[in-house]
Amino acid sequence: MRKVAIIGAGMTPFGERWESGFRELVVEAGVKAITDARISGDKIDAGFIGTMASGRLIGQEHIGALIADYMGLNPIPVTRVEGACASGSLALRQGISAVASGMHDIVVVGGVEKMTDLGVSTVSDILGGAGDQEWELFLGATFPAIYALMAKRHMQEFGTTEEMMASVAVKNHKHGAKNKYAQFPREITMETVMASKMIADPLKVFDCSPITDGAAGVVLAPLDIAESFTKKPIEILSSAQASDAIALHSRDSMTGLKAAQVAGKKAFDMAKLAPKDINFAEVHDCFTIAEIMAIEDLGFFKKGDGGPASMEGRTTLSGEIPINTSGGLKACGHPVGATGIKQAVECVWQLRGEAEGRQVKDAHIGLSHNVGGSGATAVVHIYKNK
Amino acid sequence: MRKVAIIGAGMTPFGERWESGFRELVVEAGVKAITDARISGDKIDAGFIGTMASGRLIGQEHIGALIADYMGLNPIPVTRVEGACASGSLALRQGISAVASGMHDIVVVGGVEKMTDLGVSTVSDILGGAGDQEWELFLGATFPAIYALMAKRHMQEFGTTEEMMASVAVKNHKHGAKNKYAQFPREITMETVMASKMIADPLKVFDCSPITDGAAGVVLAPLDIAESFTKKPIEILSSAQASDAIALHSRDSMTGLKAAQVAGKKAFDMAKLAPKDINFAEVHDCFTIAEIMAIEDLGFFKKGDGGPASMEGRTTLSGEIPINTSGGLKACGHPVGATGIKQAVECVWQLRGEAEGRQVKDAHIGLSHNVGGSGATAVVHIYKNK
Numbered sequence: 044m045r046k047v048a049i050i051g052a053g054m055t056p057f058g059e060r061w062e063s064g065f066r067e068l069v070v071e072a073g074v075k076a077i078t079d080a081r082i083s084g085d086k087i088d089a090g091f092i093g094t095m096a097s098g099r100l101i102g103q104e105h106i107g108a109l110i111a112d113y114m115g116l117n118p119i120p121v122t123r124v125e126g127a128c129a130s131g132s133l134a135l136r137q138g139i140s141a142v143a144s145g146m147h148d149i150v151v152v153g154g155v156e157k158m159t160d161l162g163v164s165t166v167s168d169i170l171g172g173a174g175d176q177e178w179e180l181f182l183g184a185t186f187p188a189i190y191a192l193m194a195k196r197h198m199q200e201f202g203t204t205e206e207m208m209a210s211v212a213v214k215n216h217k218h219g220a221k222n223k224y225a226q227f228p229r230e231i232t233m234e235t236v237m238a239s240k241m242i243a244d245p246l247k248v249f250d251c252s253p254i255t256d257g258a259a260g261v262v263l264a265p266l267d268i269a270e271s272f273t274k275k276p277i278e279i280l281s282s283a284q285a286s287d288a289i290a291l292h293s294r295d296s297m298t299g300l301k302a303a304q305v306a307g308k309k310a311f312d313m314a315k316l317a318p319k320d321i322n323f324a325e326v327h328d329c330f331t332i333a334e335i336m337a338i339e340d341l342g343f344f345k346k347g348d349g350g351p352a353s354m355e356g357r358t359t360l361s362g363e364i365p366i367n368t369s370g371g372l373k374a375c376g377h378p379v380g381a382t383g384i385k386q387a388v389e390c391v392w393q394l395r396g397e398a399e400g401r402q403v404k405d406a407h408i409g410l411s412h413n414v415g416g417s418g419a420t421a422v423v424h425i426y427k428n429k
Numbered sequence: 430m431r432k433v434a435i436i437g438a439g440m441t442p443f444g445e446r447w448e449s450g451f452r453e454l455v456v457e458a459g460v461k462a463i464t465d466a467r468i469s470g471d472k473i474d475a476g477f478i479g480t481m482a483s484g485r486l487i488g489q490e491h492i493g494a495l496i497a498d499y500m501g502l503n504p505i506p507v508t509r510v511e512g513a514c515a516s517g518s519l520a521l522r523q524g525i526s527a528v529a530s531g532m533h534d535i536v537v538v539g540g541v542e543k544m545t546d547l548g549v550s551t552v553s554d555i556l557g558g559a560g561d562q563e564w565e566l567f568l569g570a571t572f573p574a575i576y577a578l579m580a581k582r583h584m585q586e587f588g589t590t591e592e593m594m595a596s597v598a599v600k601n602h603k604h605g606a607k608n609k610y611a612q613f614p615r616e617i618t619m620e621t622v623m624a625s626k627m628i629a630d631p632l633k634v635f636d637c638s639p640i641t642d643g644a645a646g647v648v649l650a651p652l653d654i655a656e657s658f659t660k661k662p663i664e665i666l667s668s669a670q671a672s673d674a675i676a677l678h679s680r681d682s683m684t685g686l687k688a689a690q691v692a693g694k695k696a697f698d699m700a701k702l703a704p705k706d707i708n709f710a711e712v713h714d715c716f717t718i719a720e721i722m723a724i725e726d727l728g729f730f731k732k733g734d735g736g737p738a739s740m741e742g743r744t745t746l747s748g749e750i751p752i753n754t755s756g757g758l759k760a761c762g763h764p765v766g767a768t769g770i771k772q773a774v775e776c777v778w779q780l781r782g783e784a785e786g787r788q789v790k791d792a793h794i795g796l797s798h799n800v801g802g803s804g805a806t807a808v809v810h811i812y813k814n815k
Contacts, residue, residue, distance in 0.1 A: 044531040095491075098484040102566070104558040105481075105513035108805035111672035112679070118691045120670035120806075122519050123511045127491035133508050137523055144530030145430040172490040180488070284506035286497035293498070305504045419494030420506075 047142045048269035048276040049426070051080025051262035052391040054384075057376035058226040060256035065101050065157040066113045068258040072381075073114050073153055076260035080272055084114070087262075088147035090121035093134030093154040094380035099169045101157055110153070127173030128329065129415035130154060131259070131383025132284075132422035138263050139282050148265060154384035155258035166254050170379070173416035175290035187251060187330070189291050189417045191243035194332035196297040198245065200347070205245050207350030208331040209236035212249050212373055214359050215328060219370020221400035226255050226376030250331040255376035259384035261391065275395045280408075280425040281313035289419040300418035303340040307412070310423035311342075316408065318342035321364065321425070323393055323403040325386035327414040328371040334358075337412050338366060341423070360401060368393060368401045383422065386411035394428040433528045434655035434662040435812070437466025437648035438777040440770075443762035444612040446642035451487050451543040452499045454644040458767075459500050459539055462646035466658055473648075474533035476500070476507035479520030479540040480766035485555045487543055496539070513559030514715065515801035516540060517645070517769025518670075518808035524649050525668050534651060540770035541644035552640050556765070559802035561676035573637060573716070575677050575803045577629035580718040582683040584631065586733070591631050593736030594717040595622035598635045598759055600745050601714060605756020607786035612641050612762030636717040641762035645770035647777065661781045666794075666811040667699035675805040686804035689726040693798070696809035697728075702794065704728035707750065707811070709779055709789040711772035713800040714757040720744075723798050724752060727809070746787060754779060754787045769808065772797035780814040 053075025055068050063071065069092070077084065090111065098104045111121040126133040131154030138152035158166055171180035174189060197203045213233055219225040236249040269276030285305035288294050295301060311317060318341060326341070328334035335349035343364050344352045352358060358366040369375045369389040372382060390409040392398045398406075406428070413422045439461025441454050449457065455478070463470065476497065484490050497507040512519040517540030524538040544552055557566035560575060583589045599619055605611040622635040655662035671691035674680050681687060697703060704727060712727070714720035721735035729750050730738045738744060744752040755761045755775040758768060776795040778784045784792075792814070799808045 096484050098482050098555070098558055101562075102558055103562045104511060105560070105675065105802050105805060107512050107519075108672050108675050108801060109561070112675045112805065117673055118671040118688060120522075121672055122523070122670070124523075125490060125509045125511055126493050133493075136506075137508070137510075137526070140523070140526045140530050140532055143532065144526050146526055146529065169484070172484055172488055174491070175495070176487075176489045284508070285504040286494050286507055287503055289491065289494050289498045302504060415494060416491050419491060419498065 044143045045145060046266035047139045047263055047279045048266040049261050049279065049391050050264045050269050050272040050276055051076045052388040053079050054224055054259035054388050055257050056224045057255050057257035057378060059159045065155065068157060068256060069110050069153055069155050070113055072258035072260040073151060076151060076262050080262040082149065082272060084116060086149050087116060087119060087151055088149050089119055089141055090116060090151045091134040091137045092121060092123050093130030093383060094123060094156055095125055095127050095130045096169050096172065100161065126420045127415035128379040129383055129413045129420045129422050130380040132413035132424065135383060135387060135424065136282050136284060136422065139279060142263050142265055150263045151260060152263060152384060153258060153260040154381035156378035156380040157256050158254045158378060159256050163254065178290045187243040187246055190330040190332055191246045192291060193297050194245050197332060200298055201350065203335065203350035207354045208250055208335065209233050210354045211328060211331040211334045212236045215367050215371040215373040218360060218368050218401055219374025222370050222375055225370045225374050226253055227374045246330055252329045252372035252377040255378040257376060257378035257381045259381045259388050261384060261387050276429065277391050277394050278427045280427050281310040282424050283309035283313060284422045287419050289416065291417055299336050299340050299346060300414065300421055302418055302421035303337060303412060303414060306421045306423040307341045310425050314425045316425065320408055321410045322406045322408050323365040323368060324410040324412060325369060325389050326366055326412040328367060328373050329377060334366065341412060365403050368398060368403060383413040386413060387424065390426045394426055430529045431531060432652035433525050433649055433665045434652040435647050435665065435777050436650045436655050436658040436662055437462045438774040439465050440610055440645035440774050441643050442610045443641050443643035443764060445545045451541065454543060454642060455496050455539055455541050456499055458644035458646040459537060462537060462648050466648040468535065468658060470501055472535050473502060473505060473537055474535050475505055475527055476502060476537045477520040477523045478507060478509050479516030479769060480509060480542055481511055481513050481516045482555050482558065486547065512806045513801035514765045515769055515799045515806045515808050516766040518799035518810065521769060521773060522668050522670060522808065525665060528649050528651055536649045537646060538649060538770060539644060539646040540767035542764035542766040543642050544640045544764060545642050549640065564676045573629040573632055576716040576718055577632045578677060579683050580631050583718060586684055587736065589721065589736035593740045594636055594721065595619050596740045597714065597717040597720045598622045601753050601757040601759040604746060604754050604787055605760025608756050608761055611756045611760050612639055613760045632716055638715045638758035638763040641764040643762060643764035643767045645767045645774050647770060647773050661814065663777050663780050664813045666813050667696040668810050669695035669699060670808045673805050675802065677803055685722050685726050685732060686800060686807055688804055688807035689723060689798060689800060692807045692809040693727045696811050700811045702811065706794055707796045708792045708794050709751040709754060710796040710798060711753055711755060711775050712798040714753060714759050715763060720752065727798060751789050754784060754789060769799040772799060773810065776812045780812055
C-alpha cells in the first residue's frame with residue numbers, strides 16, 4: 044500500500060453564496076486546490092466529490108460527471124460519494140484508496156453543498172434524511188431534537204451544564220473570527236449564547252451550526268513523489284471509518300458516538316500514535332454537545348470531562364489541545380458535503396504554518412473527526428508534516 | 430496492486446416489489462451474495478453501495494450507514510457511491526480499489542433502487558437529474574427525449590431503422606424469458622414493438638427500459654485467497670471509468686458515447702485483450718438505440734454496423750457475441766443503482782456455467798458496460814473464470 048500525501052488545498056468562503064451556484068462553488072474550490080498544488084489539469088488522473096443531498100437541494104444527481112465537465116477534467120473518472128455530513132471525509136478516503144492502490148497517482152478530492160436556496164424548514168427536512176427517516180424524521184425528530192436528547196442525557200450522567208456547552212460556541216467563534224473563510228467571523232459572548240432562542244431544549248440557536256453554501260478541495264499524490272510538487276507535503280498517516288445504528292434509539296449509549304470511538308481507535312492504531320501525540324484537531328461540532336462528546340470519544344479527555352475541559356479553556360488555541368481552530372462547523376459554517384474536506388484543508392494550513400492569526404504553535408500532527416448524521420458514520424484522519 | 434476476484438453473487442427478483450422496502454431489498458440481495466460466498470458476516474471488512482436517487486425516491490440519504498445497520502454489519506465502514514445509472518459499477522470500482530490497495534480484504538458491494546412507489550412523471554423528473562438539469566431537464570429534455578435525438582442522428586448518419594432498434598428489444602425479451610429474476614420474462618414480437626405507443630419519436634414504449642425495484646450484490650476478495658472460499662472465483666481483469674460532457678449538446682458526437690469508447694479501450698488495454706476475445710457482454714440498453722451504440726463503442730462492430738448486426742441476430746445467445754443474456758435493462762429491468770451490480774452478477778453466473786437456460790457456450794471472458802445518464806459516465810469491467 045503506497046503512502047499518500049496532500050500536495051494542494053483550497054476552499055471557498057463559506058456562507059450565503061447567493062452569487063454562486065453549486066457548479067461555480069466546486070470550480071472555485073477545485074481551482075484553488077489545483078493552483079495551490081502547482082499542477083496543470085492534465086496531470087490529474089481521477090477525482091472524488093463528497094456531497095450529501097444534491098438531488099433534493101438542487102435537483103441534480105450524477106455529480107461526479109457534472110464536476111468532471113465543469114472543471115474541464117473530461118475524460119478522467121470523477122465519482123460522487125455520499126455519507127450524510129461525513130460525505131467529504133468519505134470522498135477523501137476513496138481518493139486515498141485510489142492512490143494507495145496504485146490505480147491513480149494524482150487525485151483531486153472535493154466536498155460541496157449548496158443549501159441556502161431553500162427555506163430552513165425544507166432544508167431541515169432534507170437533513171433529516173441523514174438519520175433514520177422511517178423511525179426518526181417521520182415522527183418529528185429533526186437533528187436539533189436528536190442532539191438535544193444526547194445533550195440532556197450527557198447533562199444527567201455527567202453534570203454537563205448549558206454554560207459548558209455555550210463555552211464551546213464562544214471558543215469556536217473566537218477561532219472563527221480569525222478565519223477569513225468563516226461564515227460568522229465574529230466573537231460572541233457567553234451571555235449571547237445563553238440568551239439566544241431555544242431550538243430544542245437545552246440547545247439554543249447559538250449551540251447549533253448554521254446552514255451554509257461552500258466547497259473545499261485537496262489534491263493527493265503518492266508520498267514518494269509529493270516533494271516534486273510542493274516543499275510542504277502533508278502525509279496522511281491514517282484514514283479510519285466506522286458505522287453505528289442509524290437511529291439513536293438503537294445505540295448502546297446516548298452520551299458518546301461508538302462509531303467515533305471505533306474510528307478514532309483504529310486511526311490511532313494505524314498511525315501508532317495516542318491522543319496525547321495530537322497537536323490540534325478539527326472535530327464535528329454540528330452542535331456544541333457534539334464537540335464535547337467528540338473530544339471525549341477521541342480520548343483527549345475522559346468521558347464526562349469534556350464539558351469542564353471546554354469551560355476551563357483547555358481546548359482553545361493556546362490550550363493543551365486546540366480544537367476547531369477554523370471556527371468549526373459552528374462559526375466557519377457547515378455546508379455538509381464540504382465539511383470533511385474543509386477540516387482537511389485547515390489541518391494542511393496548520394501543519395504548513397499557514398494558519399494566519401490562528402496558528403497552533405509547533406503543529407506537527409493534526410486530526411480531523413467528521414460525523415455523518417447523529418453518529419451512524421464517523422471518519423477520523425491523522426495528518427503529519429515532514 | 431493486488432488482483433481481485435468475485436467470490437459470491439446474488440440478486441433480488443427485479444420488478445414492482447410492493448411488498449419490500451428499500452432496506453429489505455438490500456438485505457435480500459446482500460444475504461444471497463454473502464451466502465453464495467459461504468462466509469459469515471464477521472468476515473466482512475467493508476461495504477460499498479451504489480444508489481442514484483434515494484434522497485428524492487424515498488427521502489433517505491446516509492445509505493451506507495443505513496445498510497451497515499440493517500445488514501447487521503456495524504461497526505464496519507459502508508460507503509454509498511452515486512453516478513446516476515452507473516452507480517452500481519462505481520460502487521464496484523470502489524470495492525475493487527479497497528481490496529487492491531490492501532485497505533480491506535473481504536468487501537461486499539451492492540446496488541439498489543426502489544422506484545415504483547412514486548408516479549411515472551415524478552420518477553422521470555428525478556431520473557432527469559442524471560442529465561444536466563439546468564440545461565436539459567428544465568427545458569423538458571427527459572431521458573427518452575435525449576436518447577431519441579441520438580437515435581434520429583444514428584438513423585440519419587448510418588441508415589439505422591426503427592426495425593433494427595426493435596430487434597434489440599425482441600432479442601432481449603427472448604433472453605429475459607429465460608431469467609427467473611427478470612421483470613418481464615416474456616417473449617415479444619417485432620410487431621408488438623413496432624405497434625407500441627410512441628414515447629419520443631422514434632422510440633416507442635418497447636424501445637425503453639422500465640421503472641423497477643431491485644437490488645444485487647457481489648462479494649470481493651483478493652484473488653490469491655479466493656479459492657479458499659469458492660471453487661469458481663471470477664477474476665476481475667479490468668475496471669475502467671471515463672467521463673464526458675453531461676449535456677448532450679456539448680458532446681463531440683451524438684451517435685456514440687465517447688466515455689464508453691474511452692473506458693472500453695482502457696479496459697481492453699488493462700486486460701491485454703481485444704473485443705474479439707470477449708465471449709459475451711452485458712451492455713447498458715436503457716433504450717434500444719443505446720445497445721446499438723454500445724456494441725459499436727466497445728468495438729464488437731464497426732460504427733454504423735450495430736443496427737444491421739442486431740437485425741441479423743449476431744448478438745443473440747447463439748450469435749457470434751451474445752449481448753445481454755440477462756435480458757438487459759430492457760427485459761430484466763432497470764433499478765438504476767442496482768443495474769451495474771446485476772450486470773456483474775450475470776457475468777459471474779455465465780462464467781461459472783450457472784446461467785440456466787441461457788448459458789453461453791464456452792464462456793471464458795465476459796464484459797459489462799454501464800452508463801450514467803446519457804453517457805457522461807461510462808464504466809467497463811472485464812471478468813474471467815479460471
